[in-house]
Amino acid sequence: MAGLFDKHAETYLQARPSYPSEWYSMLAARTSHHSLAWDVGTGNGQAAVGVAGHYEQVIATDVSEAQLSFAMPHPRVRYVHTPQxxxxxEMVALMGGENRVDLITxxxxxxxxxxxxxxxxxxxxLRKPGGILAVWAYxxxxxxxxxNTVSRRLWEAxxxxxxxxxxxxxxxxxxxxFPFESVGLGHxxxxxxxxxxxxxxxxGYLKFLKSSSPFNLAKEQGVDLLSEEVIEELESSWGGANLVRTVTYKAFMLAGTVIE
Known part of the structure; x- marks a missing residue:
């Protein structure tokens, strides 16, 4: 899927939500050490930068060079392109060897x-014991x-x-x-x-849609899910183009440690 996201890297950066700082705090509180973290599929690096507030070094990797070109700089984050x-x-060597990573996100x-x-x-x-893998999405x-009623019809389409x-x-x-032992954040x-x-x-909502994989795949197949009529209906139900709305993304997380 890297090629698909390559084409929309800048829009992805502008449209995607930031993850709450409390998430990184609760993950850091569950790891026994705070030396090294690995953010996999880092994209523009927003999670890597959040993790860097709690770990001495973060290695942030992605298969997409285009996404990495928009990555957010941080003194404790090292961005690395990792082709498939x-x-x-080679990945183990990049991390400095086995049993060294405190948190993988x-x-x-x-x-x-x-x-x-x-x-x-x-x-x-992962460090054993004490290393944690955390995965999340929305x-x-x-x-x-x-x-919500109008947007639900669009997502169904x-x-x-x-x-x-x-x-x-x-x-x-x-x-x-998810074959890992729970650390109290899902199983x-x-x-x-x-x-x-x-x-x-x-x-901003439109940019979010345009950065989503199903809308991009539909467009590549000649189907415009975001016709002028659909956009007008969405904008009307939003309350107008100039209205700032509080959007709530429904998210979910699994975090665990290696089962000994």
Whole structure:
């Protein structure tokens, strides 16, 4: 999916919500050390920068060079392009060896991964005991009853264009394999439910849609889900282009440690 997100890297940066600082605090409180963190599928680096507030060094990796070109600089974050051709041993070497990583984070990306391969690598890299893997995402936006009804119809129309791997997001990670021992933030089959709040103009909401994979895939197949008529209906139910709304993203998280 890297190529798809390459084309919309700048829009993705502008449209996506920031993750609450409390999330990083609660994860840091559960790791025994705070030396090294790995943010996988970092994109523009927003999670990496949040993690850097609690760890001495963060290595932030992505297969997309375009996404990394918009990454947010931070003195404790090192951004690294990791093409899919990299071997498991090369990834271990990049992290400085096995059993060295205190926290691995994957923000709205793990559903794109080869899960058995990634989990095997994570288990090699995590500090034992005390290292934690945390994955999270979001799958819905709540604004107001009228707008929610209109936007729900739009998302239902987009379902046929969701990539097969995105089923985990649609299901709120409830069906995501997660072979790690719970640290009190969800467990396999039952993620912790969270919320993200963001102030948005209607233009920001449109950018969010345009950065979403099903809308991009539909457009590539010649289907315009965001016709002028649809946009007008959305804007009217929003309350007008100049109205700032508080948007609530429905999020979910799984965090765990290696089962000994």
């Amino acid at each position: 051709s990299m071997t498991e041993d 994957v923000a709205t990306a793990v559903h794109w991964f080869d899960l058995p391969k990634f989990y095997k690598l994570a288990k090699r890299l 799958n819905d936006m709540v604004v107001n009853p009228e707008f 987009s379902m046929q264009f969701w990539h097969a791997d995105a089923k985990y997001v649609i299901d709120g990670y409830r069906n995501l394999p 396999e089959g039952k993620p912790t439910q969270l919320e993200i709040r963001k102030e948005l103009l209607f233009e």
